[in-house]
Amino acid sequence: MSFTLYICLYLSFNFILSASILRSGTCQLQGHFKLNGMFKDGDVIFGGLFEVDFLTVFPELSFRTEPEPPYCEQFDMESFQQAQTMAFAIDEINKNPNLLPNITLGYHVYDNCVMLGMAFRAAISLASGTEEYFSNLNCTGPPPVIGIVGDSSSTASIAISSILGLFRVPIVSHYATCSCLSDRKKYPSFFRTIPSDAFQVRAMVQILKYFGWTWVGLVYSDDDYGIYAAQFFQQEIQLFGGCIAFSEILPHDNNLRDIQHITTVIQASTARVVVVFSTPSFLIPLMDDVVLQNITGRQWIASEAWATSLVHHTPRLLPFLRGTLGIAIRRGEIQGLHEFLLRLHPSNDPKNNMLRIFWEKMFGCSYETDSKERDGEQVKKICTGQEDLRTTYTPYTDVSELRATYNVYKAVYALAHAFHDLMQCEEGRGPFSGNRCADKTNLKHWQLVHYLQKVNYTTGFGDHVSFDKNGDALAIYDVLNLQPSFDGSIRVKAVGVVNEGAATGMVLKLDEDALYWNFEPKKTPRSVCSESCPPGTRRATRKGFPICCFDCLPCGDGEISNTTDANECTVCPDEFWSNTDKDQCVSKEVEFLSYEEPLGISLTTASLIGTCFCALVMVIFANHRNTPIVRANNSELSFLLLLSLKLCFLCALLFIGQPQLWTCLLRHAVFGISFVLCISSILVKTMVVIAVFNSSRPEGQGTLKWFGVAQQRCTVLVLTAIQVVICAVWLSTASPTPHKNNQYIRSKIVYECAIGSVAGFSTLLAYIGLLAATVE
Incomplete structure (x- = not known):
């Protein structure tokens, strides 16, 4: 109810x-927010969001009255410099007759206090305006601001762009790097002059790849910046074969137990390189515990969010952070900015309450007429108006390292150039439907977004500024090295550059001689889970470990690997074999029966001795051919038998030496023919002896007439001719050829004669066997 x-x-x-x-x-x-800010009137207003204070104080709640709005403390000099740079850029544009002539720019800049709620309030105030009433029934008219420079935080930019993007309010951030903001569907009017985390991660991975660091630890902050960067980093490092040794998240509440757990993991890990994606505020408790635990021997890799932060440049952290490598956004120079910053005075800009707070912080004075208590201290001094910034060095007046500040300068000019192009449009040549231009009296934010997407200009420092289809700027980073200075503090030195080109991709250039390493000896550290596998081995992943942790196994016989960290060994071609180191394929040793081998020498000797012995017997037979013994032994067949035996002995020489085509053709044929000639002679001699014995018997007296000299010669020739025909058919159809055989011994080539036709060779042997069986 x-x-x-x-x-x-x-x-x-x-x-x-x-x-x-x-x-x-x-x-x-419908309402007002109490916000720190500075203002300047103009025909057209640019909005700005900056982290001028980094501590939000919430008053005590009371249920009897409306809660007091939160207020900000802890003034940040660098962020105030960025806010004043926006004012300087607008003042410079107003004096430029070639850019937005006859139009005066103004600005409304608010402090977001590094607090999402405060940033959102400031953004709503910029988008809706602060006029309490205006007479227009439809609530339409020129927008309070045509574009916003900021916010520097990724989390705040996501929240603000999600709402203001619905109305296509153009937002150009100078420091929000979350890769998620490149989603044009979610954030259609978001642009930035700083590269996204995707480019930052690729730049950091290039450093890891350059030094061969494949085993790294990862620490990231519990916010959108850290979470998205860590996710993308884990994807990118795998592309070049790197692995994450551990992954720890920095708690947003700085819980001491969680911080101690992270330092324990870092100390216990074998990874010598630790990559950190975090803002300085998240990192301070971790560094305090690193000092407390005395964790040395680590190579820190800093993301751009803390690489240049002065919070960590103290002598206390020097032993732990010196040698740190980091990347930072492009450093630039802005002519006239230093003089502009020094000329500022609260009396000259009464609407700038940021400047009043800054002045009071700087000189300890107050513009209040009373001596009320401020920030817990009694203000005793009233500002005299004689205070001079030139006498005091502060981060506010330091323009030697303009990085985020330089991005603010580029963001303001990007909005100005887009608005200038919009105002220069000629009717009938416009980019909108019907070739129309934007209504300059009733400007719509989406029309400026169209021109902002096509911005293309060059700064006075020589840097080209344009946006890709996702609203991201051209990626270029300085590589920094934290080195000890003479006074015992940490100084930042630029040692290289990482540049993203459309054609070349990410390119890293380093001056290695300028690097300082926090290791003994002073040389590049190693951070790998397993040392590289040399040529001749292959990697075998350890079960249950990342791919960077592996064992090196030697390649098998006949396999090689000629690169470092080969995943597989390559099998050598058929005629090649692996060398002793298994890193090259060398020609296999060719093996055949040579005259230099013991077996070859033995066979040659036996062949020559047998030939000589046959020749000697033949000479003896020739000298005694008329003797009864020789004549009774059938001298003609005996000479044929001795000749065939000599050929049998000599054909053995054809089986010695490197096979040639002619030796392969002759060795089996000569052996088969000479052996048949020998057996045929023996067969005929045997048949003659049998006929002689049979002729002594009455029934066999006519047998001998069939075994005359002519018949004996014809029988030997016919039997031998059959073998010649077999050999001729075999050699003409499928003759033996030289063949390199890899089947007997895998590491060697056996050079032999392939018999060609098995049927032909079998017929040759079968015929010899048939004659031999007949002789028996």
């Missing part, structure tokens, strides 16, 4: 309020 009553009262109130507005014909602002 009470809930229903509440709804009714709420609707009634809104109806009455709406009716009053309609009756009066005016639009009324």
Whole structure:
């Protein structure tokens, strides 16, 4: 019942309020936020969001009165410099007759206090304006601001762009790097002059790849910046074969137990390189515990969010952070900025309450007439107006390292150039439907977004500024090295550059001679889970470990690897074999029966001795050919038998030496023919002896006439001719050829004669066997 009553009262109130507005014909602002800011009137207003204070104080709540709005403390000099740079850029544009002539730019800049709620309030104030009433029944008209420079935080930029993007309010951030903001569907009007985390991660991976650091630890902050960067980093490092040794998240509440757990993991890990994606505020507790635990021997890799932060440049951290490598956004120079910063004075800009707070912080004085207590201290001094910034060095007046500040300068000029192009549009040549231009009296934010997407200009420092289809700027980073200075503190030295080119991709250039390493000896550290596998081995991943942790196994026989960290060994071609180191394929040793080998020498000797012995017997037979013994032994067949035996002995020489085509053709044929000639002679001699014995018997007296000299010669020739025909058919159809055989011994080539036709060779042997069986 009470809930229903509440709804009714709420609707009634809104109806009455709406009716009053309609009756009066005016639009009324529904509320105001108490915000620190600085303002300048102009024909066109640019908005700005900066982290001028980094501590938000919430007053005590009371249920009797409306809560007091939170307020900001802890003034940040560098962020205030960025806010003043926006004012300087707008002042410079107003003096430039070639850019937005006859149009005066103004600005509304608010402090977001590094607090999402405060940043959101400031953004809503910029988008809706601060006028309490204006007479327009439709609540339309020129927008309070045509574009916003900021916010520097990724988390705040995501929240602000999600709402203001619905109305296509152009936002150009100078420091929000979350890669998620490149999603054009979610954030259609978001741009930035700093590269996204995707480019930052690729630049850091290039450093790891350059030094061969494949085993790294990862620490990141518990915010959008750290989480998205860590996710993308884990994807990118795998592309070049790197691995994450551990991954730890920095708690947003700085819980001591969680911090101690992280330092324990870092100390226990074998990884010598630790990559950190974090803002300085998240990192301070971790560094305190690193000092407490005395964790040395680590190579820190800093993301751009803390690489240049002065918070860590103290002598206390020197032993631990010196040698740190980091990347930083492009450093630039802005002519005239230093003089502009020094000329500022609260009396010259009474609307700039940021400047008043800065002045009071700087000189300990107050513009209040009373001596009320401020920031817990009694203010005793009243500002005299004689205070001079030239006498005091502060980060505010230091323009030697303009990085985020330089991006603010580029962001302001990007909005100015886009608005200039919009104003220069000629009717009938416009980019919108019907070739129309934007209505300059009733400008729509989406029209400026169109021109902002096509911005293309060069700064006075020589840097080209344009945006890709996702609203991201051209990626270029300085590589920094934290080195000890003479006074015992840490100094930052630029040692290289990483540049993203459309054609070349990410290119890293380093001056290695300028690097300082926090190791003994002073040389590049190693950070790998397993040392590289040399040529001749292959990697074998350890079960249950990342791919960077592996064992090196030697390649098998006949396999090689000629590169470092080969995943597989390559099998050598058929005629090659692996060398002793298994890193090259060398020609296999060719093996054949040579005259130099013991077996070859033995066979040659036996062949020559047998040939000589046959020749000697032949000479003896020739000298005694008329003797009864020789004549009774059938001298003609005996000479044929001795000749065939000599050929049998000599054909053995054809089987010795490197096979040639002619030796392969002859060795089997000569052996087969000479052996058949020998057996045929023996067979005929045997048949003659049998015929002689048979002729002594009455029934066999006519047998001998069939074994005359002519018949004996013809029988030997016919039997031998058959073998010649077999050999001729075999050699003409499928003759033996030289052949390199890899089947017997894998590591060697056996050079032999392939028999060609198995049937032909078998027929040759079968015929020899048949004659031999007949002789028996």
